[in-house]
Amino acid sequence: MKLYRLQQTQALPIPLAAAWAFFANPANLPLITPPDLGFRVTSPLPARMYAGMIVSYTVTPFVGLPVAWVTEITRAEEPRFFVDEQRCGPYRFWHHQHLFREVAGGTEMTDLVHYRLPFEPLSRLIAPLVQRRLAGIFAYRRRVLEERFGRLSGAAGGGGPGEAG
Template sequence: MKMYLMKQEQLLPLSPEQAWEFFVHPGNLPRITPPNLGFKITGELPDKMHAGMIVTYTVTPFLGMAVNWVTEITHMQEPYFFVDEQRFGPYRMWHHQHIFTETPQGTLMTDLVHYVLPFGPLGRVAAPLVARRVRGIFDYRREALARELGFPV
């Protein structure tokens, strides 16, 4: 089993509390997800995220085929971090840490995504394509956050 890691950092000119206020509302997720991912929330969402929260949605990651995805918010310490983990979906494993660190310039937001692809050797063949796709999602998110929160990229 091969585990992959995607890491991205973005400086947000906000306090950790201000950054948290955007991310704690699960309804904001579609606003920072690329439209070509076909992301649609399929279940009811609470007003604010909490540990144990389950989120159900569909995505169309490749070839326009819709896939059900279920994640759980497994850990949370306001306003410093939360973790979402796949319970069912396109990956064999998905573990996404969202870390908010206060700096003199604002909040350094770090995303650490550990994932394992399905299909054994076939998944490893597709790994470069998947890595580009995952990176593209987070590159889009970087720009969308700047647009949504009103600061330069």
Template sequence: MKVHSIKEVQLLPLPVQKAWEFFVSPANLALITPPDLGFTITSEVPAEMYEGLIITYTVTPFIGIKANWVTEISHIQEPRFFVDEQRLGPYRLWHHQHFFKEHPTGTEMTDLVHYALPFGAAGNLFAPIVKRRLAQIFSYRRKVLNDLFR
């Protein structure tokens, strides 16, 4: 299994605790996800996530391809990091770490995603397309967060 990774770092002009409060609210995920991804939370979610929380979604990662996705919040250390891991979905492996640390201008937020594609070697033929799509998703998120927290 080939494991790919993507790392994104963004500075947010707000204190760590405020950034944390925004990101641990599952409802806010839809705000920072591109509309064309067709992201819909299908389970009930609390106001704030906790370790062991299971969240179900539907997504349309590519036109005409709708997928169910189940993630678990596997680790939380408030207000420093949390991890979401796919339990069922379009990836063979999805492990997304979210880190928050103080920065002179606010909060440095780092996302580190490790993922593997399904279908073995055949699936890896699509790795450049998937990487480009993930970059588009993070680019959209960066813009929305910049607009929200100017």
């Protein structure tokens, strides 16, 4: 079993409470998702995210291939972290941790995603393509968040796709 890992850390010059409020509002997800992903929420959304919340949507990760995706917020501990896990969708396994911590002048956010592709071992042939696509999605998100909130100078950042095991 091949488990892939993507990690990105970004610091924004906003208070922890403001960062949490933005990310805890599920209606903001389309704002930080690249338009070419064809992201469309297909379930009603509450005003605020909570553990046990189910969200369904469609995405078009590659041209002409719309995919239904259902995730569940499995854990949420305001304002420190929440976890979304795929219940059905394009991955064999998807576990996404959203971590928040207060730093001097703002909030540091870390996304830590572990995922497994379907159809192993054949999926190893497309793994580099998936890794690039995910890196592009998170790069878009980074840009949108910096445009919206600014950039915390002197903060660590970066990260990217990788593998775990």
